[in-house]
Amino acid sequence: MATQPILSxxxxxxxxxxxxxxxxxxxxxxxxxxxxxxxPNGAGKTSILNCIGGFYRPSAGRILFGGEDITRTSPDRxxxxxxxxxFQNIALFRGMTVLDNIKLGAHAHLRTGLLSALxxxxxxxxxxxxxxxxxxxxxxxFLEIEPIRKQAVGSLAYGLQKRVELARALAMEPKVLxxxxxxxxxxxxxxxxxxxxxxxxxxxxDITIVLIEHDMNVIMDISDRVMVVNFGQKIAEGxxxxxxxxxxxxxAYLGEKKG
Amino acid sequence: xxxxxQLIVSGIAVGGVYALIALxxxxxxxxxxxxxxxxxxxxxxxxxxxxxxxxxxGLPPIPSFLLVMLCSALLGLFVERAILxxxxxxxxxxxxxxxIGLSSILMGLAEMIWSTxxxxxxxxxxxxxxIIGDIIVRSNLFWGFVVAMLAVIIFALLFKYAxxxxxxxxxxxxxxxxxxxxxxxxxxxxxxxxxxxxAAALGGVIIxxxxxxQPTLGSIGLKIFPVVILGGLDSIAGAVVGGFxxxxxxxxxxxxxxxxxxGGVKDLAPFVVLVLILFIKPYGLFGKQDIERL
Numbered sequence: 437m438a439t440q441p442i443l444s445x446x447x448x449x450x451x452x453x454x455x456x457x458x459x460x461x462x463x464x465x466x467x468x469x470x471x472x473x474x475x476p477n478g479a480g481k482t483s484i485l486n487c488i489g490g491f492y493r494p495s496a497g498r499i500l501f502g503g504e505d506i507t508r509t510s511p512d513r514x515x516x517x518x519x520x521x522x523f524q525n526i527a528l529f530r531g532m533t534v535l536d537n538i539k540l541g542a543h544a545h546l547r548t549g550l551l552s553a554l555x556x557x558x559x560x561x562x563x564x565x566x567x568x569x570x571x572x573x574x575x576x577x578f579l580e581i582e583p584i585r586k587q588a589v590g591s592l593a594y595g596l597q598k599r600v601e602l603a604r605a606l607a608m609e610p611k612v613l614x615x616x617x618x619x620x621x622x623x624x625x626x627x628x629x630x631x632x633x634x635x636x637x638x639x640x641x642d643i644t645i646v647l648i649e650h651d652m653n654v655i656m657d658i659s660d661r662v663m664v665v666n667f668g669q670k671i672a673e674g675x676x677x678x679x680x681x682x683x684x685x686x687x688a689y690l691g692e693k694k695g
Numbered sequence: 696x697x698x699x700x701q702l703i704v705s706g707i708a709v710g711g712v713y714a715l716i717a718l719x720x721x722x723x724x725x726x727x728x729x730x731x732x733x734x735x736x737x738x739x740x741x742x743x744x745x746x747x748x749x750x751x752x753g754l755p756p757i758p759s760f761l762l763v764m765l766c767s768a769l770l771g772l773f774v775e776r777a778i779l780x781x782x783x784x785x786x787x788x789x790x791x792x793x794x795i796g797l798s799s800i801l802m803g804l805a806e807m808i809w810s811t812x813x814x815x816x817x818x819x820x821x822x823x824x825x826i827i828g829d830i831i832v833r834s835n836l837f838w839g840f841v842v843a844m845l846a847v848i849i850f851a852l853l854f855k856y857a858x859x860x861x862x863x864x865x866x867x868x869x870x871x872x873x874x875x876x877x878x879x880x881x882x883x884x885x886x887x888x889x890x891x892x893x894a895a896a897l898g899g900v901i902i903x904x905x906x907x908x909q910p911t912l913g914s915i916g917l918k919i920f921p922v923v924i925l926g927g928l929d930s931i932a933g934a935v936v937g938g939f940x941x942x943x944x945x946x947x948x949x950x951x952x953x954x955x956x957x958g959g960v961k962d963l964a965p966f967v968v969l970v971l972i973l974f975i976k977p978y979g980l981f982g983k984q985d986i987e988r989l
Contacts, residue, residue, distance in 0.1 A: 489875060515877035527872035529865050540865055540876050543858065608876070 440503060442467045442644050443612055448487055448497030450480075450668075457483045458668045460497065465612070470638055470645045472659035474652075474679075476688060480668040481648045482524060485614050488646070489521050490514045502611065520610035522601045524617045524648075530590040534600050537589055538575055541607035542567050571607050579603045579633060595626035602633065606641070613637070615647040619654055627651065631658055656680070664688065697829060702950040703943060704830045708840040710942020712901050715843040716915075717922040717934035718850055719894030725867040725929045726887030729779060730787075732794040734895050735916015736801035741767050741896020742903030742912060743809050749816060756819050763900060764893050771892030775885045798913060805910040815907035839901035846897050850890070851931055863887060867929070918945075918962075921969040927979035937979075941965040 441464035450458040458480045465471045473481050486492040488499060490511035498507040506514055515521075520541070528537055576582055579599055584592060589600060598618065605613055618634065619627040631654050637643050649655050655662060656676040664672040664679055666688040672679050679685055720734045731737075744766045748759035774797065782790050825837040854860035865873040866883040873880050895916075899908075902915060922941045926933025949961030972979075 491871065491874070510879070511874035512877050512879045515875050521875040523872065527869045527875075529868035529872065531868065532864070536861070540861060543861070543876065604876070 439466055441465055441500075442502055443488065443646065444500040445484070445488065446498050446500070448484075448494035448499065450483055450487060450492055450494050456668055458487070458494070461665065461668070461670050462497075463663050463670065463673060465644055465646055467644055468638065468642060469660040470634065470647065470658055472655045472662045472676075473646065473648050473665060474650070474655055474662060475665040475671075479665045481665060482616055483668075484665070485521070485616055485646070485648060488614060489519065515608065518609070518611035519614065520605035520608045520612070521614045522598075522605050522616060522618060524620065526594075526597045526601055528589045528597060528601055528604070531588065533586055533588055534581060534592070534603075535571075535576075535585045537600060538571055538585075538603045538607045539567065541604035542571055542609075575603045575607050578636075579606070595622050595629075598622065598626075598630065599633070602630075606637065606643075610643060612644045612646060615645060615649075617648055617650065619649060619651050627654060634658055698950065699947070701830055702946045704827070704832055705836060706943035706946035707939060708832060708836045708942070709946065710939035711840040711843045711847070712898055712938075713918060713922050713941055714935040714938025715847050715901070716895050716898035717919050717926070717938050718847055718931060719891040719896075719898065720919050720923050721926075721929060721931055721934045722850070722854075722863075722894060723887050723891035724923075725931075726863050727779070727884050728787075730791055730794065730928070731891065732791060733774075733798035733801060733913075733916075734891070734919055735913030736798040736805075737767065737770070737892045737895035738899035738902065738916055739805060739908070739910065739913040740770065740801055741892075741899035742908045743805055744896065745900045745903065746809070746814055746816065746908060750814070760900065763896055767892040767896035768889040770896075771888035771890070772885050774892070775888035779888070780881070780884070798916075802910050802913060809910070811910055813907055813909050816904050819904055833905075835905045839905055843898065843901055846894065847935060850894060853890075854931060859883075859886060918965060921965040924969055924979055925972055930979070933979060940968070944968050 443465040445461060445463050447460045447462050448458055449456070449460055461480070461484060463471075473484060475481050483492060487494050490506070490509060490513075494507065498505055500506070501514070501517065501519060506517070509517075529540065532540075576585055579602065581596070581599055581603060584596060584600075589597060592600065602615075602618070615634070619630050622630060634645060634647070635658055638645055647659075659676055661674065662672075662676050662679040663670060664682070664685045666684075671684040671688060672682040674682070716734065716738055719737065720731055723729055723731045723734075741763055744763045745759055748754045748762045749756060752759075754762070778793060778797065779790070782793055820834050820838040822834055824834050825832045854863065862873070862878045863883050863886060865876060865878055866880050866887075870880050873883070899912065903912065918941060922937040923934060924937075925940055926935070926937030944964050945961045948964035952960040952964075
């Protein structure tokens with residue numbers, strides 16, 4: 437079966453000044469899978485996500501999303517095409533309530549012209565009500581954040597903020613969800629919840645997930661395929677099991693055997 | 696007691712206009728983190744636009760008013776697209792210098808186009824002073840206050856509820872996150888500059904209507920700094936409260952102290968209060984806590 441990859445990264449390189457952050461990294465993500473990117477600190481994982489998201493423009497190579505070249509597309513257009521993102525350091529709009537944050541995600545779909553966007557009443561209002569209903573059911577209930585939806589984001593516990601960020605990304609109804617360290621800094625219970633949500637998203641939502649994570653237990657439990665990067669280069673790719681026993685990976689994580 | 700009440704009422708009225716101009720500053724700062732030292736000149740140019748349409752072209756007040764809004768929006772758009780967009784990523788101090796330069800350019804242009812002569816608008820409102828109880832308010836001041844408050848309310852509602860306002864708030868909150876929400880952050884910068892220019896220009900028309908216009912009218916913009924620093928550079932509510940405080944302080948201090956020192960207290964007092972408040976609350980009354988120092 438030759439399914440077309442939903443996301444295809446072809447030999448991208450990235451450098452800042454003289455520093456090579458990524459060199460000729462290629463990989464393909466298939467529809468409906470959880471694809472994990474792991475590697476030591478500073479290996480270039482977040483840079484890969486930033487290239488896919490459009491914040492960095494690779495100096496060479498291209499990125500295809502659903503078969504279309506998006507290498508030169510601006511981040512907001514990529515988002516509108518179905519690429520959502522959560523951040524390593526939570527990037528919520530802190531002054532707003534949980535619900536407002538989530539609705540902002542959904543607004544990506546109500547792309548209207550600037551002039552009609554100024555209008556709040558009439559058709560825009562009806563659209564707004566439909567949106568609210570959809571968000572309530574498909575995002576808030578799903579992620580079990582019903583009780584906190586009116587609260588200001590800044591007042592929430594860290595784990596909950598991460599969940600709200602995920603909710604906001606889901607409200608965008610993305611095709612591909614990029615997650616940068618979704619369980620970093622979480623306690624065991626929060627981590628377990630998040631892992632369950634990620635699996636549920638994949639299974640019930642038909643959303644492809646690309647994630648970066650340091651928590652090896654989570655990676656091994658939920659990923660379909662894993663790519664390992666070190667010093668900006670891809671050193672291995674395969675199922676969690678294959679990757680775990682790959683000599684290059686062991687070397688990268690544990691260092692070389694002396695003698 | 697009557698004098699105090701009188702000073703309070705005119706202080707509030709002037710403060711409302713300051714609030715509107717300060718809003719023009721805050722809208723730009725909030726979305727783009729740029730401290731716009733040309734706010735006063737945006738205001739002055741707005742007043743000249745109004746003069747051009749109403750006096751020189753002979754249009755009725757309301758179309759003139761709408762045209763002022765349109766032209767100011769275009770001015771804001773031009774300034775953002777042609778100048779500040781290219782400054783993206785430059786140090787704050789360079790960007791501040793650019794806005795200071797911009798203020799000089801705008802003032803020079805105003806002198807070239809409209810000359811340095813003092814100009815005034817024909818009467819826009821009924822001339823009879825407005826009387827509230829025992830208090831008498833000059834008609835231009837009263838109606839100016841009403842128009843300014845209406846504009847502030849409309850801007851605040853837009854910012855809170857309209858999609859473009861929500862997108863601007865998101866941009867102000869976190870640019871990367873806003874981008875990933877599908878918000879075109881660059882166009883939000885343009886919108887912020889246009890809206891900021893409109894708010895300042897409306898303030899300029901009101902001030903010009905009260906005291907006439909000259910290319911140096913923009914120096915009133917300096918008073919916006921106590922207002923916005925009092926309220927916090929990035930807070931709309933703060934701009935409104937700060938506007939009222941400055942209006943009240945300068946009127947009351949001026950009214951009571953001017954006779955003893957021979958004038959000038961009105962311009963000095965807001966800055967004294969500003970320094971005192973900053974001793975106690977360095978980030979202003981409503982500001983977020985990570986404003987960079989210059």
